[in-house]
Amino acid sequence: MSVQARDIAIVAFHQSDCQASAGATNEVELIMPEIRAVMDQVGLRNAQDVDFVCSGSCDYLQGAAFAFVAGVDALGAVPPIRESHVEMDAAWALYESVLKIRMGHADSALIYGFAKSSPGELPIVLSQQLDPYYLAPLWVDTVSLAALQARLMLDAGKITEADMAAVVSRSRHNAMNNPHAQLAGEVSVESLLAQQHFVSPLRRHDCCPVSDGASAMIIATVEQAKAWGKPYAILRGIDHRIESHNLCTRDLTESPSTRRAAEAAGVADGAVDVAELYAPFSHQEIILSRALGLGEGTSVNPSGGVLAGNLMMASGLSRVGEVFQRIVSGEARRGVAHATSGPCLQHNLVAVVEAA
Amino acid sequence: MSDAREPVTGIEAPVYLQYQFTAGRAPSRFLSALKQGRLTGQRCPGCSQVYIPPRGACPACGIATEEEVTLSNKATVQSFTIVYIPIPGNPIKPPYIVANLVPDGANISFIHLLSECVNEEVHIGQRVEAVWKPEAEWDYKMDNILYYKPLEEPDVPVEMIGKLGVDGLEGKQS
Amino acid sequence: MSPTEVLSEAFELGFTYTRSTGPVVGRFLTGLRDRRIEGVRASDGRVMVPPMEYDPDTAAALDDFVEVGQQGEIVSWCWVSEPRKAHPLQQPFAWAMIRLDGADVPMIHCVSAASEDQLATGARVQVRWAEETRGHIADIACFELAEVAQ
Numbered sequence: 001m002s003v004q005a006r007d008i009a010i011v012a013f014h015q016s017d018c019q020a021s022a023g024a025t026n027e028v029e030l031i032m033p034e035i036r037a038v039m040d041q042v043g044l045r046n047a048q049d050v051d052f053v054c055s056g057s058c059d060y061l062q063g064a065a066f067a068f069v070a071g072v073d074a075l076g077a078v079p080p081i082r083e084s085h086v087e088m089d090a091a092w093a094l095y096e097s098v099l100k101i102r103m104g105h106a107d108s109a110l111i112y113g114f115a116k117s118s119p120g121e122l123p124i125v126l127s128q129q130l131d132p133y134y135l136a137p138l139w140v141d142t143v144s145l146a147a148l149q150a151r152l153m154l155d156a157g158k159i160t161e162a163d164m165a166a167v168v169s170r171s172r173h174n175a176m177n178n179p180h181a182q183l184a185g186e187v188s189v190e191s192l193l194a195q196q197h198f199v200s201p202l203r204r205h206d207c208c209p210v211s212d213g214a215s216a217m218i219i220a221t222v223e224q225a226k227a228w229g230k231p232y233a234i235l236r237g238i239d240h241r242i243e244s245h246n247l248c249t250r251d252l253t254e255s256p257s258t259r260r261a262a263e264a265a266g267v268a269d270g271a272v273d274v275a276e277l278y279a280p281f282s283h284q285e286i287i288l289s290r291a292l293g294l295g296e297g298t299s300v301n302p303s304g305g306v307l308a309g310n311l312m313m314a315s316g317l318s319r320v321g322e323v324f325q326r327i328v329s330g331e332a333r334r335g336v337a338h339a340t341s342g343p344c345l346q347h348n349l350v351a352v353v354e355a356a
Numbered sequence: 357m358s359d360a361r362e363p364v365t366g367i368e369a370p371v372y373l374q375y376q377f378t379a380g381r382a383p384s385r386f387l388s389a390l391k392q393g394r395l396t397g398q399r400c401p402g403c404s405q406v407y408i409p410p411r412g413a414c415p416a417c418g419i420a421t422e423e424e425v426t427l428s429n430k431a432t433v434q435s436f437t438i439v440y441i442p443i444p445g446n447p448i449k450p451p452y453i454v455a456n457l458v459p460d461g462a463n464i465s466f467i468h469l470l471s472e473c474v475n476e477e478v479h480i481g482q483r484v485e486a487v488w489k490p491e492a493e494w495d496y497k498m499d500n501i502l503y504y505k506p507l508e509e510p511d512v513p514v515e516m517i518g519k520l521g522v523d524g525l526e527g528k529q530s
Numbered sequence: 531m532s533p534t535e536v537l538s539e540a541f542e543l544g545f546t547y548t549r550s551t552g553p554v555v556g557r558f559l560t561g562l563r564d565r566r567i568e569g570v571r572a573s574d575g576r577v578m579v580p581p582m583e584y585d586p587d588t589a590a591a592l593d594d595f596v597e598v599g600q601q602g603e604i605v606s607w608c609w610v611s612e613p614r615k616a617h618p619l620q621q622p623f624a625w626a627m628i629r630l631d632g633a634d635v636p637m638i639h640c641v642s643a644a645s646e647d648q649l650a651t652g653a654r655v656q657v658r659w660a661e662e663t664r665g666h667i668a669d670i671a672c673f674e675l676a677e678v679a680q
């Protein structure tokens with residue numbers, strides 16, 4: 001793979017607050033402040049000033065057909081722009097944009113994702129992404145599937161409920177430094193374990209909250225980033241892998257797709273100072289840390305991760321953005337970002353971000 | 357136990373999902389004004405275009421529209437079609453007219469009905485006026501305006517459609 | 531600029547889809563209508579229930595059907611203390627991965643039980659058929675604890 005062909009620079013990132021409900025805010029009104037923020041970071045006017053735009057969202061979340069088309073109103077698409085969309089997390093919109101730049105079809109790209117999950121019942125909406133003959137008609141919700149996965153890990157002795165609570169406790173603690181977090185605070189493992197089960201073996205705090213919001217990013221060739229004269233980080237590697245839709249043929253206690261993507265992205269080529277992992281359930285952070293081979297030297301989810309606020313369809317892009325911000329601020333030199341899609345970590349994307 | 361019926365080749369797979377839709381800030385303000393009997397648009401601070409119904413952004417500039425503008429009850433036909441097909445649940449009997457209308461003071465059209473007119477005489481540039489329901493029936497709904505009806509006013513030249521100020525052809529251009 | 535009221539309204543989005551089943555899914559659902567459960571043998575010999583059309587490892591088309599038992603054991607489970615409206619059972623119940631006798635790959639379905647403490651990984655369960663079967667995954671109304679341990 002010609003990773004060395006054209007290095008990609010991440011130049012700007014911004015994310016909204018994670019709100020339980022954005023209330024009277026439509027897609028355009030959610031997206032626009034984030035796009036404005038990244039444009040201002042670089043000193044650009046609107047989408048006319050980048051070569052390509054790609055977004056990630058899912059219309060089923062808010063039940064508004066073709067909401068992503070309305071989202072284009074936030075861009076400034078007169079005269080017409082080059083635009084694309086993935087019905088996935090915007091981390092995959094980033095992936096598409098990276099390919100576009102590496103192929104030489106663009107020198108810069110705006111990527112954004114938006115989430116308005118509050119109008120619907122998210123775990124039930126997501127049940128309709130499952131096998132349409134065997135699972136979707138039963139309305140198996142995503143929380144329950146994650147609970148089946150957690151039980152497999154507990155039964156196999158791969159984790160304890162205290163390990164899960166420790167993930168939550170650290171997330172809430174770290175989120176106190178994240179102004180956009182929805183859930184933050186000091187909570188002890190003991191107090192978490194004292195809570196009753198929700199969908200056993202999961203407790204409510206083992207599950208990410210439902211959040212409304214958006215995030216946006218600008219990437220470019222290194223030459224373009226230098227021309228803009230703004231601080232940037234290098235996206236050194238990016239890869240994604242998917243597993244079978246049949247949950248029962250997968251080993252749910254591990255994440256071979258994350259492991260493969262990490263190898264292809266070059267995670268092991270250097271020390272990992274920081275990792276932002278898209279783990280919607282506490283036990284999944286442990287699966288992911290192991291699949292990525294993260295050790296003591298890595299700060300995992302310093303933002304609090306998605307247990308502190310989950311912008312469905314934007315959280316994956318935000319993981320990359322969080323790592324970017326820590327590298328540009330000098331807090332870290334090399335980091336790993338992860339995004340996921342599908343039930344029980346079915347599809348995983350891994351990106352390596354380094355200081356320029 | 358065997359079954360003489362034909363093998364299964366398909367299933368019914370209905371999906372019904374419940375949502376609580378929220379209109380958004382700009383559409384909410386638009387609908388609130390409608391409830392008070394006013395048609396409003398929003399002006400772009402960049403290019404000064406006035407949008408109806410407002411969605412909160414100027415799609416041309418990609419910036420937020422905040423300034424609210426009260427529009428006229430008078431409008432100009434930008435385009436129209438005569439509908440001959442009955443639509444299930446629609447109380448209006450065909451043939452009837454659906455038109456792109458630009459209210460005076462706005463720069464883009466929205467879609468509404470034309471009535472009290474001779475269908476064959478409807479034309480682009482024709483002047484029309486909103487016919488509102490009785491005030492007691494006003495709600496957060498576009499159909500507070502029952503339909504538009506023709507006005508005895510000179511036609512608007514095609515190149516001027518979408519460029520009239522709130523005072524119409526006589527008033528200053530927006 | 532007038533202040534913003536939050537205008538919201540409940541609505542239902544409906545998709546009245548029908549789906550073609552194809553030969554593999556169709557055969558499985560035809561079996562359910564007859565109150566039989568059929569799986570398919572994968573390239574490596576594993577029996578998968580419900581049957582997959584293609585091998586998850588090799589992508590080979592699969593057609594070696596195998597009838598399996600109507601009892602099995604719980605491989606994993608979770609207890610839904612507050613069922614959602616869309617769920618097939620409205621009393622507290624379990625979702626479970628169930629390995630049917632004669633199958634290697636478990637299937638996911640719901641388990642009806644009086645309380646969480648009746649269930650455990652490894653517990654034996656059996657099919658409870660719907661009163662009327664029609665060739666649909668819900669012909670299996672649910673699983674319940676097996677009356678006689680085998």
Ligand SMILES: [Zn+2]
Nearest residue numbers: 400403414417
């Ligand atoms: Zn404008």
